[in-house]
Structures are given as structure tokens and as C-alpha cells.
Amino acid sequence: MSIFRQAPPKTLSSSDLAAPDYAIDVEGLGVRYNLRLTRQTTVRGSFRNLLKRNEGPTHFWALRDVSFRVVPGESLAVIGPNGAGKSTLLQVLAGIIQPNEGAVDVVGHISSLLTLGAGFDQDLSGRDNIRLAGAFLGIPHRVMEEQLPGIIEFADIGEFIDASIKTYSSGMRARLGFSIATAVDPDVLIIDEVLSTGDAVFRAKSKQRIIELTKNAKGIVLVTHDMAWVTEFCNRALLLDHGHVIKEGPPEEVVALHEERSEQARIAREAELARKIAAVEGTQPSPAS
Amino acid sequence: MLRSRADMATTTAGARPLRVARRPGSLELIADGFREIWTHRRLTRYLVRADLKKHGSDTLLGNVWWVLDPLLQMAVYVILVSVIFKSGKEDYPLFVFSAILPWKWFSSAVNDGIMSVTQRERIIKQVKFPKIVLPVAAAVGGIVNFTFGLIPLFGLMIFFYADRLSPYVVLIPVIAAVQFVFSLATAVFVSAVNVFFRDIGNVARHGLRLWFYLSPGLYAFSDVAGRLDGLVGRVLSLNPWTPLFESYRAVIYNETMPDWGGLTGLLIVSAGLLCLAILFFKRVEPAFAKVL
Numbered sequence: 001m002s003i004f005r006q007a008p009p010k011t012l013s014s015s016d017l018a019a020p021d022y023a024i025d026v027e028g029l030g031v032r033y034n035l036r037l038t039r040q041t042t043v044r045g046s047f048r049n050l051l052k053r054n055e056g057p058t059h060f061w062a063l064r065d066v067s068f069r070v071v072p073g074e075s076l077a078v079i080g081p082n083g084a085g086k087s088t089l090l091q092v093l094a095g096i097i098q099p100n101e102g103a104v105d106v107v108g109h110i111s112s113l114l115t116l117g118a119g120f121d122q123d124l125s126g127r128d129n130i131r132l133a134g135a136f137l138g139i140p141h142r143v144m145e146e147q148l149p150g151i152i153e154f155a156d157i158g159e160f161i162d163a164s165i166k167t168y169s170s171g172m173r174a175r176l177g178f179s180i181a182t183a184v185d186p187d188v189l190i191i192d193e194v195l196s197t198g199d200a201v202f203r204a205k206s207k208q209r210i211i212e213l214t215k216n217a218k219g220i221v222l223v224t225h226d227m228a229w230v231t232e233f234c235n236r237a238l239l240l241d242h243g244h245v246i247k248e249g250p251p252e253e254v255v256a257l258h259e260e261r262s263e264q265a266r267i268a269r270e271a272e273l274a275r276k277i278a279a280v281e282g283t284q285p286s287p288a289s
Numbered sequence: 290m291l292r293s294r295a296d297m298a299t300t301t302a303g304a305r306p307l308r309v310a311r312r313p314g315s316l317e318l319i320a321d322g323f324r325e326i327w328t329h330r331r332l333t334r335y336l337v338r339a340d341l342k343k344h345g346s347d348t349l350l351g352n353v354w355w356v357l358d359p360l361l362q363m364a365v366y367v368i369l370v371s372v373i374f375k376s377g378k379e380d381y382p383l384f385v386f387s388a389i390l391p392w393k394w395f396s397s398a399v400n401d402g403i404m405s406v407t408q409r410e411r412i413i414k415q416v417k418f419p420k421i422v423l424p425v426a427a428a429v430g431g432i433v434n435f436t437f438g439l440i441p442l443f444g445l446m447i448f449f450y451a452d453r454l455s456p457y458v459v460l461i462p463v464i465a466a467v468q469f470v471f472s473l474a475t476a477v478f479v480s481a482v483n484v485f486f487r488d489i490g491n492v493a494r495h496g497l498r499l500w501f502y503l504s505p506g507l508y509a510f511s512d513v514a515g516r517l518d519g520l521v522g523r524v525l526s527l528n529p530w531t532p533l534f535e536s537y538r539a540v541i542y543n544e545t546m547p548d549w550g551g552l553t554g555l556l557i558v559s560a561g562l563l564c565l566a567i568l569f570f571k572r573v574e575p576a577f578a579k580v581l
Binding site: 033034091094095096097098119121123124128131132135136137138141 | 329331332335336339342343409411412413414415416417418575578579
């Protein structure tokens with residue numbers, strides 16, 4: 001890969017240009033991870049990498065040649081097996097990761113609900129965490145103070161709101177994360193697997209909130225494993241595997257293809273396992289000999 | 290419709306024609322960095338406050354430690370130098386204290402700065418925000434400790450060394466401002482390096498200790514100036530902490546004007562280093578979410 005193919009890493013907000021007829025436009029998107037630069041490298045590790053420069057793959061594409069468009073009012077579900085690049089796609093849309101190839105254009109203010117509550121500060125109280133999260137999300141102080149009572153009420157944390165987050169149950173954390181992330185009406189909403197947080201009561205409540213947001217938002221992209229949600233609430237679905245778009249279209253068709261493929265993958269895995277077991281048993285000497 | 294400041298920034302940048310390959314220039318990146326620090330000052334404030342709350346709430350004595358800590362460290366050096374080596378100077382406790390106080394601020398800025406980006410790994414992966422506020426908060430956080438440290442300093446001066454108290458002490462904030470620019474540059478730089486090389490923390494632990502002993506903190510520059518030549522002498526005279534320690538000591542201990550020449554030079558160098566550190570940070574920032 002020559003460096004010339006490195007397209008402009010760019011996330012434009014073109015609301016000041018002529019009004020576009022899309023909420024999200026993704027064209028030829030590619031995201032490459034450098035395998036030499038992974039977490040927890042040490043100086044010694046880098047020297048080792050320098051010596052072994054020509055061995056093995058140096059990078060891998062988490063996403064490649066991904067193109068799609070979300071028109072206003074549309075709700076797109078991204079589905080696919082683990083490691084398909086779904087979360088990377090959402091990170092690019094949210095502007096957290098910059099693409100190595102292609103272009104991404106998102107119109108308006110984006111709110112991303114990526115792994116909820118993961119950024120909480122364990123030693124702070126729930127209330128302080130709400131304020132801190134608001135500041136990280138770039139929400140103006142005044143708006144955040146107005147929203148604060150509503151967020152606390154929706155999360156249903158009670159008097160624990162002034163206790164430190166480390167005393168919270170995982171359900172409480174998820175509820176708090178959800179109510180912070182959905183407190184502000186975004187133009188474009190990006191949701192990563194949040195529909196299954198909390199208990200049944202909260203799930204119903206959060207479903208209601210998502211549906212409300214869907215009505216107001218210009219566009220929604222969500223990643224989920226809940227196929228019923230996909231067919232019920234999304235207008236379109238996108239099946240990703242190994243960083244490539246396998247199929248894009250009406251939710252029922254895409255979900256059907258995804259289920260068929262998962263079934264095939266499962267059968268293939270089982271066959272492989274059976275073959276391995278057979279091979280192991282075959283090598284063992286039989287008691288007769 | 291709600292629109293955050295960060296988004297407005299991208300909107301103005303988006304006025305450029307679409308899809309043109311362009312790498313932002315160095316000056317642009319530096320200006321961006323300063324702008325982000327300014328527009329996200331509230332986030333910095335929350336981060337500092339969060340950090341202070343954490344430090345105060347876990348321990349039995351809480352915030353009393355901010356006052357006690359430099360005093361105890363002073364006691365250690367006084368015992369070592371005055372009692373064991375018998376080479377202390379007149380009013381040695383005040384002499385050392387004037388060095389311990391600013392050094393604690395610097396070393397906490399460096400140590401917290403190293404961790405500042407990597408410890409926020411999870412939020413970096415889920416929210417888009419200017420990462421530069423993280424090391425800035427680490428450097429700013431030390432100001433509060435430093436300010437609290439002034440309480441025992443003035444306590445010492447009023448109750449034990451009243452004859453050394455002079456109007457020059459009002460210049461402490463000026464010296465601290467120069468130190469702040471230098472600390473900020475260091476914190477921004479090490480925070481970005483630590484994302485790629487996690488062993489910076491180990492290096493810093495020993496590096497800082499050596500740096501303190503190679504700076505005129507426990508001794509005066511004039512004590513060693515005549516004896517040192519070659520490498521150590523050059524290190525000592527180029528050391529940014531030489532003018533800083535000498536200046537703090539001038540206004541606190543010697544009742545004289547600080548080393549204005551040295552401070553001005555250091556301020557200019559630190560401002561340059563800060564620009565370079567911000568440039569480096571902004572250049573590698575896009576890789577953070579992938580590497581972490």
C-alpha cells in the first residue's frame with residue numbers, strides 16, 4: 001500500500017454548504033490498524049519490531065471499501081458477527097477514529113452511545129460523573145445543569161446519586177450511562193448495543209426513549225444483536241463481515257442472510273471440532289494392539 | 290438544536306472544499322491546540338476538581354496531607370543534611386523548603402501527565418474530545434497543591450524565620466508562572482509519549498530524582514559553581530531548575546530580587562518547548578484511539 005492511497009482523514013460537517021440530501025454519507029471507507037503499534041508497547045518491544053521489520057503482516061484493515069448513505073429520517077442497523085468491524089464503523093462515524101481511506105460526512109450534531117458508562121470515574125459520585133460526562137461530550141454547562149434533574153430522575157438512582165460510582169451495581173451504571181447519553185437531542189444518533197441494559201422495566205423505558213429520539217433525529221445508526229429490534233424499528237440494514245459490506249437492503253432480507261451465514265459458520269465450526277476430536281481419538285493406540 | 294463548541298470548530302474547518310487531501314500545517318496545529326485548551330477550560334476544571342476530590346477523600350487526614358507532606362519531606366532532608374552530614378546552612382529548613390515546594394508541583398505534573406492520557410483510555414474510545422485537556426489538567430492540578438503548600442511556608446516564615454520575611458515574597462507567583470509554562474510543556478510531551486511507550490513512567494521515576502539532585506535544591510548554585518567543571522557543571526548551568534530554585538530562594542530565603550535574566554530566558558525557552566510539545570501531541574493525537 002503506497003502512502004498516496006491514504007485519503008484525507010476528514011469528517012466534514014457541511015451544514016453550511018448547500019443542504020445535502022443525506023444525514024450520513026460514507027464513501028469508500030477504509031480503516032487500517034497498524035499491528036506494530038498496539039497497546040502496551042515498550043521501548044524494548046519497539047526495538048524488537050525494528051529488527052523483525054519484514055516478518056508477518058504489518059497492518060490489517062478493520063474496514064475496507066465501505067460505502068453507504070443514510071437519508072434523513074432513516075434508521076440503519078449494522079449487523080454482523082463479532083470482529084466484523086461494526087464498532088470501528090461507529091467510532092469512525094462519531095469522529096473518534098479517522099479513516100485511512102475514503103470520506104465520511106455527517107450532517108449536524110452527533111451523539112454517540114458507544115459502550116455506555118465505560119468512561120465513568122470510579123471515585124466520583126454519580127452527580128459529578130454526569131457533569132464530567134457532559135463536559136467530555138462538549139455540552140455547554142448551562143444546558144447540562146438544566147438537564148441534571150431529568151437525567152437523575154430517568155436513571156432512577158435515588159439517593160445513591162451522591163455516592164461514589166464504585167458502590168453502584170452494574171445495572172445502575174448502565175441506567176446512568178444511558179440517561180446521560182440520551183439527555184440531549186442529537187441530529188444524528190449512533191448507538192452501540194445499548195438496548196439490552198438494565199432490568200425489564202428499564203429496558204421498556206429505554207426502548208421508549210430511543211423511539212422518541214428516533215422521531216426527532218435526522219438519522220440513526222445502531223449496532224445490535226437483537227434481530228427483532230432490527231426488523232421492527234429499522235428501515236434498512238447493513239451486514240458487515242471482515243470489514244466488508246456483505247449486503248445492504250431491507251432489514252428482513254439482510255437479517256435472513258445474516259442468520260443463514262451464522263448458521264453456516266456454526267455448522268462449519270462444529271464440523272471442524274468433530275474432525276479434530278476424531279483426529280485425536282484416531283492417533284490414540286487402540287487397546288487391542 | 291444543540292451544538293457543542295467542538296462541533297462549531299469542525300464546522301468552520303468544513304468550509305474548505307470537500308475531500309481535498311491536506312495535512313494541517315504546523316502553525317495551524319499549534320493554534321488548534323491552544324484554542325482547544327481555551328475552549329475546553331471547563332472540562333479542565335472538572336478534571337482538576339475530580340482529581341482533588343479523589344486525593345482528599347481516601348485518606349484519614351484528607352487534605353491536611355497537602356500541608357503535612359512538604360513539611361515531612363523537609364524534615365527528612367534536614368535530618369539527612371544538617372544532623373547526619375552536619376553540612377547544613379543557617380536556617381536550613383527554610384532553605385530546603387523553598388525548593389521542595391515547587392519541585393513537588395513539577396514532579397506531580399510530570400507523573401500525573403504521564404498517566405493522564407492512558408488512564409482515560411475508555412472515554413477516549415467512546416467520545417470525541419480534544420485529548421490535550423488531559424495533560425493540561427495534570428499540570429494545572431499541581432497549582433492547588435502548591436497554593437496549599439504556601440500555608441506551611443508562611444507558617445515557617447512567620448513563626449520561626451520572621452527576620453527573613455521580606456516584601457519580595459509577593460514575587461512568588463511570577464516565578465510560579467514561569468515554572469507553570471515549563472511544567473505544562475513537559476506534561477503535554479510525556480503524556481503523548483506514554484501512549485506509545487508505556488515504560489516512560491519507570492524512566493521518569495528515576496530521572497526526576499536524579500534531576501532534583503543535579504539541581505541546586507538542597508544546595509546553592511554558588512556552593513558548587515567553583516568546584517564543578519566539565520559535564521556536570523554544564524548540566525547544572527543549562528538546567529531549567531537552576532534559575533527556578535535560585536529565584537524562589539532569592540525571594541524566600543535571601544530577601545533579594547529573583548534572577549530576572551535566568552527567568553526571562555527560561556520563559557522564552559519554555560514557550561518554545563510548549564509550542565513544540567503541542568505540535569507533537571496534535572500530530573500523534575489521531576492515533577490515540579487506535580493504539581490505546
